[in-house]
Amino acid sequence: MARRRYAVVGTGSRAERHVHAIAVEHASTCELVAFADVNRTRMNVHNDRLTESGVEPVPAYDAGDFLKMLDEQRVDVVVVTTVDRHHEKYVVEALDAGRDVVTEKPMTTDVPSARRILDAVHRNDGTVTVTFNYRYNPVHEKVRALLADGAVGEIGSVHFEWLLDTRHGADYFRRWHRDKANSGGLMVHKATHHFDLLNWWVGSVPETVYAHGRLFFYGEENGKRHGYAQDERFDMKLEQNDWLKKLYVDAQHEDGYRRDQNPFEPGVSIEDDMSVLVRYASGANLTYHLTAYSPWEGYRLMVNGSKGRLELEVVENSWVSSQNPSVHGVTANPEQGWAKLSVQRLFEEREDVPLEYDRDGHGGADRRMVDALYGPPGQEDPLGRKATHHDGALSLLTGFAANRSFETGQPVHVADVLDLR
Numbered sequence: 001m002a003r004r005r006y007a008v009v010g011t012g013s014r015a016e017r018h019v020h021a022i023a024v025e026h027a028s029t030c031e032l033v034a035f036a037d038v039n040r041t042r043m044n045v046h047n048d049r050l051t052e053s054g055v056e057p058v059p060a061y062d063a064g065d066f067l068k069m070l071d072e073q074r075v076d077v078v079v080v081t082t083v084d085r086h087h088e089k090y091v092v093e094a095l096d097a098g099r100d101v102v103t104e105k106p107m108t109t110d111v112p113s114a115r116r117i118l119d120a121v122h123r124n125d126g127t128v129t130v131t132f133n134y135r136y137n138p139v140h141e142k143v144r145a146l147l148a149d150g151a152v153g154e155i156g157s158v159h160f161e162w163l164l165d166t167r168h169g170a171d172y173f174r175r176w177h178r179d180k181a182n183s184g185g186l187m188v189h190k191a192t193h194h195f196d197l198l199n200w201w202v203g204s205v206p207e208t209v210y211a212h213g214r215l216f217f218y219g220e221e222n223g224k225r226h227g228y229a230q231d232e233r234f235d236m237k238l239e240q241n242d243w244l245k246k247l248y249v250d251a252q253h254e255d256g257y258r259r260d261q262n263p264f265e266p267g268v269s270i271e272d273d274m275s276v277l278v279r280y281a282s283g284a285n286l287t288y289h290l291t292a293y294s295p296w297e298g299y300r301l302m303v304n305g306s307k308g309r310l311e312l313e314v315v316e317n318s319w320v321s322s323q324n325p326s327v328h329g330v331t332a333n334p335e336q337g338w339a340k341l342s343v344q345r346l347f348e349e350r351e352d353v354p355l356e357y358d359r360d361g362h363g364g365a366d367r368r369m370v371d372a373l374y375g376p377p378g379q380e381d382p383l384g385r386k387a388t389h390h391d392g393a394l395s396l397l398t399g400f401a402a403n404r405s406f407e408t409g410q411p412v413h414v415a416d417v418l419d420l421r
Contacts, residue, residue, distance in 0.1 A: 001028075001297055001377075002008065003027075003028070003029055003030055003031040003076055004029065004031070004076045004276065005031050005033045005073065005074055005075050005076045005077070005180075006022045006030055006031065006032050006033065006075070006076070006077045006078075006079055006106045007032075007033055007034040007035070007036065007069060007070070007073060007075040007077075007078055007079070007104060007185070008022075008032070008034075008035055008036070008046075008078075008079045008080060008084070009033055009044050009063065009081070009082055009090050010036075010037060010080060010081040010082030010083070010090075011037045011039070011042045011043050011045075011081070012042065012081065012247065012248075013243075013244065013247060014081045014104055014220050015046065015079075015343075016046070016049070016081050017366055017370060018081060018102070018370065019046055019049075019050070020049075020053070020277070021370035021371075021373070021374045022079075022374055023050055023053070023055045023058075024050075024055060024400060024416075025030055025371075025372040025374070026370070026371075026375055026396070027055075027219055027372065029079040029374065029375060029376055029377070030116045030374050032050075032055075032058055033051040033059070033073040033074070033075060034058050034059045034060070034061060034069050034073040034075065034231065035047070035058060035061065036060075036061040036062070036063050036065070036066050036069050037060070037063055037143075037411045038062070038063045038254075038355075039251050039254045039255050039257075040060060040253035041250060041253075041254055042247055042248075043060035043266060044153050045247050045250075045251070045266075046371045047296060048246075050218065050415045051068065053121055058131070059072075059073065060300045066090065066093060067093060069344075070094070070097050070099060073096075073144060076100065076157070077100045077101070077102060077174070078091075078098060078099050078100070078101050079101075079102045080101060081104050081180055082101040083176050083183075084106055084109045084177075084182060084183045084188075084329075085107070085108075085109050085113075085181060085184075087103055087106075087107060087108050087180050087184070087196070088109075088113035088114075088116055088117055088213070089092055090103075090106045091107070091108075091115060091117050091120070091128060091169075091369060092116055092120040094126070095120040095121060095124045095128070096123075096124060096127045097280075098124070098125070098126065099126055100126045100128075100129075100300065100412055101126065101127070102125045102128075102129045102131060102373060102402040103129070103130055103131065104126060104130075104131050105130055105131055105193060105196070105392070105395070106188050106189055106192040106194050106392070106395070106396060107128070107130050107192075107389065107393065107395075107396065108396070109181075109182070109183060109184035109188055109189075110184060111400055111417060111418050112278055113298035114382060114393055114396055114400075114418055115418070116162035117137055117389060117392075117393075118389065118393060118420075120398055121389050124300060127388070127389075128270070128388065128389035128392065129373065129386060129387065129388065130379070130388070130389065130391060130392035130395075131369060131387075132193065132196045132197075132385075132395070133365040133366050133369045134164060134193050134196070134197055134365055135196070135197070135200060135355050135365070135369075135383075135385040135387065136364075136366075136368040137363040137364065137365040137368075137371040138196060138339065138351075138355070138356040138357070138358065138364060138365075138368075138373065139312070139326075139339050139355055139356075140201075140365075141383055141385070142322070142341060142353065142355060142356075143201055143211070143266070143301070143310065143312060143341070144200060144201055144383050145383065146310060146324040146340065146343060147201050147203070147303065148204075148213075148311065148354070150307070150334065150384075151305075151307075151308070151310060151343050151345075152303055152304070152305025152306070152307050152308045152309060152310050152343065152345075152415070153302070153305040153306035153307030153308065154305055154306040155202055155203075155282065155284045155303060155305050156283075156284060156304050156305055156306065157285045157286070157287075157303075157304045158201075158202060158284060158285070158286045158301070158302065158303050158304070159286075159287045159288075159300075159301070159302040159303075160194060160198060160286065160287075160288045160289075160299070160300070160301050161288070161289045161291075161295065161299060161300045162183070162190075162191075162194055162288075162289070162290050162291070162299040163291050163294035163297055163298055163299065164190070164290070164291065164292045164293070164294060164297060165295065165296055165297035165317065165319075165320050166233075166234070166295065166320050168293065168294075169272070169279055169291075169297075169322045169418055170218070170234055170263045170298055171217040171236075172186060172189070172190065172270070172291075172292065173219075173261075173263030173268055173270075173272070173292075174236060174258070174259070174260055174261045174262070175259060175261070177189055177270065178263070178267060178269065178270060179267065179269055179270075180269045180270050181269075183270065184399065184400075185213075185269075185399075185403060186270055186271060186272070186274065186292060186402070187213065187271070187274060187276075187290075187291075187399035187402045187403050187406075188262055188396060188399040188400070188403070189294050190290065190305055191228055191274075191290055191398070191399050191402075192395045192396060192399055193395075194288065194290070194299075195311075195395045195396075195397075195398040195399060196387065196391060196394070196395035197287075198278075198286060198398075199391070199394050199395060200384070201303070201390075202280055202282065202284055202286075203282070204231055204280040204281050204282035204284060205280065205281050205394055205397070205420075206278050206279070206280055206281075206286075206394075206398045206401070206414050207279050207280060207281050207414060207415075208278070208279040208401075208411055208412070208413055208414070209276060209277070209278050209279075209397075209405055209411065209412050210276070210396055210405055210410075210411040210412070211274065211275060211277070211401075211402035211405040211406055212274070212275050212405075212406065213271035213273065213274035213275070213402070213406045214270060214271055214273055215270070215271050215273075215294035216272055216273045216293075217265045217272050217273070217292070218272050218293070219263075219264065219266075219268040219362070220264060220265060220266045220268070221388035222264070223263075223264025223265075224264075229264045230249075230264075231264075234262070234263060234264070235260075236259075236260040238259060238260045239346075242260065244270060245256075248260075251407055252273070252378075255311060257323050263332050269354060270335075270377050271291075271334045271406070272291075272292040272293055273290075273292070274289065274290045274402070275287075275288070275289050276288040276289070276398065276402050278288075283349030289403040295319060295320065295388040296315060296317060296318050296319055296320075297315075297316045297317050298313070298314045298315040298317075298322075298337070299312075299313075299314050299315045300313050300314075301313075302310065308343060308344050308345035308346050308348070309346055310341075310342070310343050311340075311341070311342050311343075311344075312339070312340070312341045313339070313340045314337075314338075314339045314340075315336070315337050315338050315339070316337050317336070317337050318336045318337065319335050320335070320337050336358065338389065339355050339357045340352070340355075341353040341355055342379055343410060353415055364411060369385075372385065372386065373386075386398075390420070393418065393420055394420065396418070397414045397417065397418060397420070398414070400414075400417050400418060401413075401414045406418060
């Protein structure tokens, strides 16, 4: 079987996992044939890393020559790892050119661009795969299997709390994500992960959303009010990480992009503290909270059902010992972490569920995901982990509706925002 030919558009740090998987780990089934970006220095950095891995560098195209690249390099699949607001452009152009697409989450950032992607899928034969790596986390797979097998019976309600610490959480306020026009805010960029997991676990789709959100900790005014405006513990120190220095500091002269902005400088237009209520089509209710300035990082899930209750606690790191410039999800943070999962059925004692817990690369999810995406075709997927454009759109519904509810102060029917029926 001929190897499929891949091109990567957008060569920031998120691209590295895909590049290595395609060009090195799965070279028997895949062939990396090109990069496209607005910044040639960053493409050169990725090509240098390929050379270090014993792989020939690939042609580097200006982003304006994207369609030319598809034809000249006979690309089969486009991997989109650009700034979020540009996902739609490359997804749609690739589909219209007859190519398949693998795109980082979120699939896009607003309702009009989501509609354009869905329209492009409907008028073409190509496929869109959204990289929801958290579906491939062994802990999350275990939750999916338990709920699907009826461990708690019919699901009545869910509480999900996600905490981002002052290393990882602050990073969204240093980068392009801090501008809501680029990312859709954390309700879209970050919470699309969480809402996808919830759709997958609950086995239903959101119908009504009511939400409150505000910028409480980061931003210029809050930095002054809380005394963190010039706090060196929030400095990223990119120069201490050779990979990030090459990819961003040494590339800044081309496009002016600063990877390490002060999270307490002007220009932050996203929220850092968000509460959401969701009613699912199944009748289940969700309470969700996202905090981006916690002293520790992790999440808690509680599922109440007709036959009992499931509880999950994951501590990804128990505190922030330093502000080292690690790349979240690539390497484990140095602080302690753990995961605990239990099921308690009505009239029975709690049962602790054994877990396969891996602290590397989103709990081992990144490695498992790229093996599924770029490994041999025809792999079994009994849990339905591979996410399509439809899953990508469903994961956006709650975030889009939450953002609208932030603005109006009113409950929002998701079908009034984006009707997927």
